[in-house]
Amino acid sequence: MELQSTSQFSTNAATPLTDVFINIIPTNPVKAMANGDMLPLIFFSILTGISLLMVGRKAAPLIEGVEVANEVMMKMVNIIMSIAPYAVFALIAKAMAELGLELLTQLAGYVLVLVAALLLHLFGTLMFLLKLFSGLSPKMFLQKIRDAQVFAFSTASSNATIPVTLRSVTKRMGVDNSVASFTVPFGATINMDGTAIMQGVATVFIANVYGVELGLSGYLTVILMSVLASIGTAGVPGVGLIMLSMVVVQVGLPVEGIGLILGVDRLLDMIRTSVNVTGDAVVTCVVAKSEKELDMSVFRDSKAGEVEELDIDEEEEEELAEIIHKTEEG
Ligand code: ASP
Numbered sequence: 001m002e003l004q005s006t007s008q009f010s011t012n013a014a015t016p017l018t019d020v021f022i023n024i025i026p027t028n029p030v031k032a033m034a035n036g037d038m039l040p041l042i043f044f045s046i047l048t049g050i051s052l053l054m055v056g057r058k059a060a061p062l063i064e065g066v067e068v069a070n071e072v073m074m075k076m077v078n079i080i081m082s083i084a085p086y087a088v089f090a091l092i093a094k095a096m097a098e099l100g101l102e103l104l105t106q107l108a109g110y111v112l113v114l115v116a117a118l119l120l121h122l123f124g125t126l127m128f129l130l131k132l133f134s135g136l137s138p139k140m141f142l143q144k145i146r147d148a149q150v151f152a153f154s155t156a157s158s159n160a161t162i163p164v165t166l167r168s169v170t171k172r173m174g175v176d177n178s179v180a181s182f183t184v185p186f187g188a189t190i191n192m193d194g195t196a197i198m199q200g201v202a203t204v205f206i207a208n209v210y211g212v213e214l215g216l217s218g219y220l221t222v223i224l225m226s227v228l229a230s231i232g233t234a235g236v237p238g239v240g241l242i243m244l245s246m247v248v249v250q251v252g253l254p255v256e257g258i259g260l261i262l263g264v265d266r267l268l269d270m271i272r273t274s275v276n277v278t279g280d281a282v283v284t285c286v287v288a289k290s291e292k293e294l295d296m297s298v299f300r301d302s303k304a305g306e307v308e309e310l311d312i313d314e315e316e317e318e319e320l321a322e323i324i325h326k327t328e329e330g
Contacts, residue, residue: 039246042232071329092263103209103260110205111264115271117197122275126193130282134289136299143302144172145281152277156269158188158235159327161277163320169281171305174298175288183287187280188235194272194279195240196230203247206257218251225250240272241265 026032026040033041052059096103127138148165155161166184169175203222207214214222225247233243241262245255288294298304
């Protein structure tokens with residue numbers, strides 16, 4: 001993409017890829033927190049999590065404390081996001097004044113490229129992987145995952161979609177609950193292919209707008225960081241954009257660049273969340289097939305588990321309500 005930018009901006013030099021790996025291990029975790037160095041922080045968090053699990057019962061109060069702290073942070077993000085519309089207005093107005101009308105056509109380019117990449121991944125890569133690793137019919141799969149996709153599209157939240165995805169893969173596709181109850185919530189937490197794609201495309205777009213040449217190591221860093229940032233993205237609306245700052249900063253671009261795409265992000269969030277949820281279901285089917293925990297007679301039956309047949313008894317209903325309540329809270 002060719003963009004004429006009139007704004008003045010000098011980049012910070014991007015960190016070489018080898019240093020990115022070496023710096024993952026923090027010499028001082030508190031310093032990493034103070035500086036907002038995400039990768040060392042993620043490393044430290046994982047190590048802390050493992051240690052907490054190993055300590056066992058004694059660590060329970062601390063685990064609960066961390067959960068409460070997480071909830072408080074999420075609330076704070078919500079409060080901040082509630083002023084986002086005004087902030088977006090100001091940012092776009094400033095960007096338009098500085099970069100001119102061309103920005104609009106460039107945004108259309110960004111949206112189209114991203115939607116095309118997401119659709120290609122959804123119908124191309126994911127279906128190819130499904131066929132290759134499980135031999136299941138992509139057509140039947142797509143037909144049965146539709147409810148979860150529509151729900152993900154309307155809520156833009158992988159977490160809120162968990163009950164629907166679980167239902168689709170177990171009742172409609174015949175995956176045993178022992179597999180699905182692990183892979184679906186796990187996938188909704190860390191497997192975000194759509195988000196990773198958005199973060200990659202968005203970073204390249206921002207680099208273009210600011211006229212920054214990323215180069216080979218820059219692109220590799222973008223790929224690596226997008227995957228890591230998407231893993232760290234919570235399955236709730238808009239967080240992918242917040243985590244994008246991690247990728248953008250890593251390649252030496254200004255965080256304000258994210259403001260350029262804030263305005264169109266909600267729609268893109270809806271699409272990428274559908275892709276995220278489809279990815280979770282594909283992996284669930286592949287794992288279930290390899291573990292021989294997939295009932296082929298259910299998978300082949302196009303009518304299996306359709307909503308009319310759903311006959312939830314009271315106990316199941318309570319369970320579902322509890323799951324929905326928990327995911328909404330989380
Ligand atoms: N909304 C996405 C999800 O829940 C995450 C994101 O990309 O913002 O999967």
